[in-house]
Amino acid sequence: MHTYQPESIESKWQKYWLEKKTFKTPTDTSKPKYYVLDMFPYPSGAGLHVGHPEGYTATDIVARFKRMNGFNVLHPIGWDAFGLPAEQYAVKTGTHPKITTEKNIERFREQLQAIGFSYDWDREVNTTDPNYFKWTQWIFLKLYEKGLAYEDEVAVNWCPELGTVLANEEVIDGKSEVGGFPVIRKPMRQWVLKITEYAEELLQDLEGLDWPESLKDMQRNWIGKSIGAEIDFQIQGFNEKLRVFTTRPDTLFGATYMVLAPEHHLVDQITTPDQKQAVAEYKEAAALKSDLDRQELTKEKTGVFTGAFAINPANGKEIPIWIADYVLVSYGTGAIMAVPGQDERDWEFAEEFDLPIVRTVQPPGNFEGKAYIGEGVAINSEFLNGLKIKEAKEKIITWLEEKETGKKAINYKLRDWLFSRQRYWGEPFPIIHVDGESKAVSYDELPLELPEVDKYQPTGDGEPPLANATEWVNTTDPETGKPAKRETNTMPQWAGSCWYYLRYISPEFDGGPVDPDYEKYWMPVDLYVGGAEHAVLHLLYARFWHKVLYDIGVVSTKEPFQKLVNQGMILGEMEFTGFKQKGEWISSTSADENSEQVKLSDEEVEKKGDGFVLKGTDIRVDARAHKMSKSRGNVINPDSVIEQYGADSLRLYEMFMGPLEQVKPWSTKGVEGVNRFLNRAWRLIIDEETGELRSELSEVSPSKKQLKSLHEAIKKVTEDIEELRFNTAISALMIFVNEANQWKEIPHSVAKEFVLILSPFAPHIAEELWAKLGNEQTLAYEDWPLYNEEYLKADSILYPVQVNGKVRANLEIPADKALDKEYVLKKAKEDTKVQNYLINSVIVKEVFVPQRIINIVVRPA
RNA sequence: GCCGCAGUGGUGGAAUUGGUAGACACGUUGGACUUAAAAUCCAAUUCGAAUAGUAUUCGAGUGCCGGUUCGAGUCCGGCCUGCGGUACCA
Structure with a gap:
């Protein structure tokens, strides 16, 4: 038997490609x-x-x-x-x-x-190859030289369980992205990269990229540009100004109090003696809170009065200064002017602590809410009154600039990138510390390799594992001969992946x-x-x-x-889940965490309405595909798919499932489907008895019909690959094979071109068939077949004939007459079925769309 | 809450600039081959109804409601649901 046997042909061609270095990148640049x-x-x-x-x-x-x-x-x-x-x-x-x-x-x-x-x-x-991370370190030194890498004592996301600091992006809902462990805030000395310096460029240059719009939007949101103003408030009794950032300078007259982040540097200085204790307690409590705690308390606003007052520069009024953890030290200036009339958070806080509220934008007459953030004209704002928000913003900024107490400003949500980790398995920083100052290692010392260590845990006090390698850590500064200590943090995993595309x-x-x-x-x-x-x-x-x-x-x-x-992600197979409570079936809509989940087979359920129910009942069940996970036991292993069906089937199925970008459920039956197709393609060319070419294959020149089938496939496959629509490309290949399997005679030339257009999808079977068709070289560099429009032309065009938008007949019109409106319409009106609908009616309009459709609009006579 | 994406048969999905909704595949049903099964091949398969007898006709139908149009899965307005991202960002 010489049936399609992927296991033997696949290893054969994989070996061939490797040994012949078929896919070696050309070094000519012509x-x-x-x-x-x-x-x-x-x-x-x-x-x-x-x-x-x-x-x-x-x-x-x-x-x-x-x-x-x-x-x-x-x-x-x-x-x-x-x-x-x-x-x-x-x-x-x-x-x-x-x-x-x-x-x-x-x-x-x-x-x-x-x-x-x-x-x-x-x-x-x-x-992890020193010859690679040599250049990761090299790039770091360039960043360092440019002042884009600096050390800072920052409150970081410390994960005790992992023994390391995490970037903001690696913390999800206050827990570590890896492992889901709690994360707390802890000040530590860290390396930070000044990505904020590039915020504007990173934002602007998104425009020219051919990326999914949703993804560009995510980056835009992450960078989070906002335009507003910085305003300085004089602090009563101090020679200090409190600077705030606001996107709503037009509401300045409504600023009735101010709030500092608990960590703000002026807090201790301005707090009055009788508030000292309360402020200190609040600060301490805030510092101990993990990010998770902070988020859970979003509903209730907390804060403490500092005892100090600031002067609202617009109206000269004294307003109290509070501290509260709803203001973040890391955004803007870490301080805000609170305008409860136009800000929901400030309104809540003002209500909680009985602070005055002044509306400075006129809400619509029927407005019943609290803070009003919509469009309207300024009120209670002296010289701004009557102006719309946009005009009021411009006017107040000009006014502030004249008074030298504020200016237009731009702020970004993007923060500098926390670049060090307390881990062993990362790139060491090419940095030494001499006399408490950091200093670059010279370029010719790169790569700086990791030392061998006995244990990979961090030291108890949060020092990275590298601190254990004392011989490595203690070194001398080659320039001055002074004793020096090597940096013991390592770089995060992102470092190596930031530039790998260049190394290739x-x-x-x-x-x-x-x-x-x-x-x-x-x-x-x-x-x-x-x-x-x-x-x-x-x-x-x-x-x-x-x-x-x-x-x-x-x-x-x-x-x-x-x-x-x-x-898109590939989910596990579709699953039906029923729910039980106290042994009784209950509907999935009323199930909760306490309900028992029962996995059901397809025979036990049926479709009813827009969902699935237990067979013969009205009890709804859950019908969906879940993320693959070990715990759910629905993980598909590619090795076993290859073992059963072959790599070409795996490739083909993954592309046939649906659009590349889409999330889609796995289906083993679907793999069998594409595997059947490959078998049909094999049998189109190979005689399973002899293993040689089928006798139907010959050197005859292809018929018109055969050329049409082939060239339709070539056209569709070519265009679909360009657009990454692999699922429909494969469908075109299937249509071709289904048609070709009906043919009595298969021209050799047609078979060859088919194998070529199949090859990117299923390269092993294609190489094997290509060889069987008498070729000695790999097909990897054969010319891609071109389609010929001439062959695609049909002898006749099928015109659906609609009457009042409903299809009533189909007309077969010879190709040479298909564009003749008079002729086609005449034929349409002669059609007996169409005539049934024209009796007792007046034709109001005749629509003729060349190559497509006819629509006759009538109304009763 | 905000931003983005998506809702089409029993299932995955297909449908040029608005032009026959359901390509291709899975599943199911029936048939052929076979001692039998598997494999393979052929046919049917959106739902509902009618006529009738192995074919045809009619109606409804792309999450829901409305609009534009000769004609809407596709365009416009208003919702609903699901998925992803984000969240006191002043």
């Missing part, structure tokens, strides 16, 4: 280039899951397609291999993270190769992170595919580094990733 990039994986111990191959297959299809279209293609892969899991494993077992990491990479590489991705394996990068361009280059000549050729990345979870973290950080590298002349483009696509 042809047009295409750089297609995957977000490189963290090589976890669990191996690949089915989510990985989704994006990877999409980019692989594009890479193979572009090669066949005459492009030089750069399609690399690598490993984002620093990170917490390997380190936690080291803490538990004492195994060096390097060993764990190598083992995991080995496994990932094998798995990726078993799917037949056309990566250039000579360009693999690994963030010239992985061996040792004159800089990237060879400038090749950088100019390959950059920017033409297509970048990865998960949406990196929308604001990785993608913002990488853009920031790229802009710095641009400013120092290392790269030639302002943005790294021209086009970006997020693949």
Whole structure:
């Protein structure tokens, strides 16, 4: 038997590609280039899951397609291999993270190769390789030299469980993103990168990028630009001014009190003796609160009066200064002017503490709410009265600028990037501390490698694990000979992934992170595919580094990733869940956490109305696909899919499921479907008895009908790959095979072209069929078939005929008459079925859309 | 709360600038092949009704309500639901 046997042909071609280095990136730069990039994986111990191959297959299809279209293609892969899991494993077992990491990479590489991705394996990068992180450290030194990396004592997100500091972005609902452990605020000395310096550029340059609009919006929100004013309030009895930022300077006359963040630097100075104790207690309580606690208390406002007063510069009134934790020290100036009339938070606070409220914008007559934040004209505001918000803002800013007590200002929500972690398994900072000052290690000392340590835990007092390596830590400053201590923090995982796309361009280059000549050729990345979870973290950080590298002349483009696509998550199989309470079935709509969940088979349920119910009852059940997770036991392992159906079926199915960007449930039955298709494609060309070409295959020239089928497929597949619509491309291939299987005779030339357009999707079977068709070379660099419009033309056009918008007949019109309106309409009106609807009626209008449809509008006579 | 995206058969999904809703696939049902099963092949499959007999006709139908249009899954207005992001950002 010579049936389609993926296991043998797939390993055969994988070996061929590797040995022949089929996908080695060309080094000539004469042809047009295409750089297609995957977000490189963290090589976890669990191996690949089915989510990985989704994006990877999409980019692989594009890479193979572009090669066949005459492009030089750069399609690399690598490993984002620093990170917490390997380190936690080291803490538990004492195994060096390097060993764990190598083992995991080995496994990932094998798995990726078993799917037949056309990566250039000579360009693999690994963030933990000293030859790689040498340049991560190099870039850090450049940031340091430019003043973009600084040390600061900041209240950080300290996670005691993980023994490390987390970036704001790594804290979700007051818990660590990794592991879900509680996070508290703790002041520590930290390295910080001044990403805020690039806030405006990061915002502006989003415009030119071909990224999903939703993702650009997420970045815009994250950067959070707001335009307003800074206003100085004189503090009564002190030679100090209190500066606030506000987006509503027009409401200044309504500022009836002020609030400082508990951590504000002026708090202690201005607090009056009789308030000292209350303020101190409040400050202490606020400091102890974790972020989680702060969030849980959002409903109730708390605060303490400092005893001090400020002067409202608009009307000279004395207003009290409070402290409250609803004002954040890290945004704006850490202080606000409170305008309860126009701000809901201030209104709540004013109500709680009986502070005066003055409306300065006229609410509409029927307004019943509290604070009014809508449009309206200014009231109770002297010279602003009667002005609309926008005009009032302009006028008050001009007035403040004249009085030198305020000015127009812009603020960003974006904060500087907390760049150090108290971990072992990360890039060491190329920094030494001499006489309490930090100092850069010289470039020729790079890479600065990690020392060997006995234990990977942080020291008890929060000092990073590197502090244990005393020999490494204690060094001398080569310049002065003074004793020095090495920095013991390490860089976060984002560091290595901020620039890896550049290293692929010239992985061996040792004159800089990237060879400038090749950088100019390959950059920017033409297509970048990865998960949406990196929308604001990785993608913002990488853009920031790229802009710095641009400013120092290392790269030639302002943005790294021209086009970006997020693949949607793959969920587990659809599940039906019924609910029981006290042994009785209850409807899913009335179920709560205490209800018992029962997994049901498809036979036990049926569709009723717009949901599913227990068969023969009205009891609703839950019908949905869930995220794959170990605990739910619905994880699909790509290895077993390959084992059962082959890598080509896995690839094909992942692309056939639906649009790339969409979230979609896995279906094993669906894999069987595409596997059947591959079997049909195989049998179209191969005689299963002999294993040779079928006797139906011959050198005859194709018929008109055959050319039409083929060229329709070529057209659809070509256009769909360009637009990343792989699901419909595959459907076109299926339609072709279904048609071709009816043919008595199959022209050799048609079979060849079909195999070529199948090849980006299912490369193994395509290579095998290509070889069987008598070719000796891989098809990877064959010319992509072009479609010919001539062959697509039909002999006749089918016109649906509508009467009053309802289809009543279908007319077959010869192609040469199809554009003749008179003729087609005459035929339509002659049709017996149509005539039934024309009796006793007057034709009001005749609509003729060439090649499409006819609509005859009538009304009763 | 705010921002973004999405709601189409039993299921995943398809539908050029508004032009026959349901391509392709899964599932299901029936049939062929087989001692039998698997595999394969063929046919049917949005729902409802009618006629009638192996085909045809009519009506409804793309989350809900309304609008524009000869014609709306697609455009406009108002909702509902789900998903993702974000949250005292002054």
